[in-house]
Amino acid sequence: MMAIDNTPMLVPHLVVDDAAAALDFYTRAFGAEEMVRMPGPDGKLIHASMRINGAMVFLNDDFPEFNDGKASTPTALGGAxxxxxxxxPDVDGxxxxxxxxxxxxxxxLEDQFWGDRYGVVRDPFGHQWSLAETVREVDMNEVLAQMSDGG
Incomplete structure (x- = not known):
């Protein structure tokens, strides 16, 4: 039996096609640590959880039959x-x-005016991930001035 834990949290919940492959990808790509994998009767994952960067992320296969018959993956929706x-640290790596x-x-991935080295990738399942590392301190007035000048 699992202990009751009502710790307040906010957890992204990703819907994908082939959640087992997604767990493997997130492990390779972002160093995810798999916590739970719950397969349903047909082998699709009804729930999985992992930690990335110390934060919990939930994941499951797409089940249109439980969503008014509509697929809810980024690919099915035309984007995320x-x-x-x-x-x-080590954003380049x-x-x-x-x-x-x-x-x-x-x-x-490029150095940005707000002081971060920043870039965005799309995973094979359609979700976008921004990656950043602060590389220099920037005064907020400088950031605002850059924004008003068009970046």
């Missing part, structure tokens, strides 16, 4: 409305690791 942000695992570049 949310970008998942990963911040931390982490960005390359994601590409090596099968992600594609949405925005190249």
């Amino acid at each position: 409305s949310v970008t998942i942000h990963l911040h931390g 982490r960005f390359q690791r994601a590409l090596d695992a099968g992600a594609t570049v949405v925005n190249a």
Whole structure:
């Protein structure tokens, strides 16, 4: 029996085609640590959880039969409305690791005016991930001035 745990949290819940392959990808690309994998009777994953960058992420296969008959993967919807942000050291290494695992570049990794080295990738399942590392301190007035000048 599992202990009751009502710790407040906010957890992204990703819907994909082939959740087992997605778990493998996230492990290779982002160093995910798989916590739970719950297969349904047909082998599709009804629930999985993993930790990425210390944060919990939920994942499951698409089940249109439980969603008014509609698929809810980014591919089925024509894109994702949310970008998942990963911040931390060695962004160049982490960005390359994601590409090596099968992600594609949405925005190249570049130094940005707000002080971060930042880029965006799309995983093979349609979800977007931004990766960043703060590389220099920037005064907020400088950031605002850059934004008003068009970046």
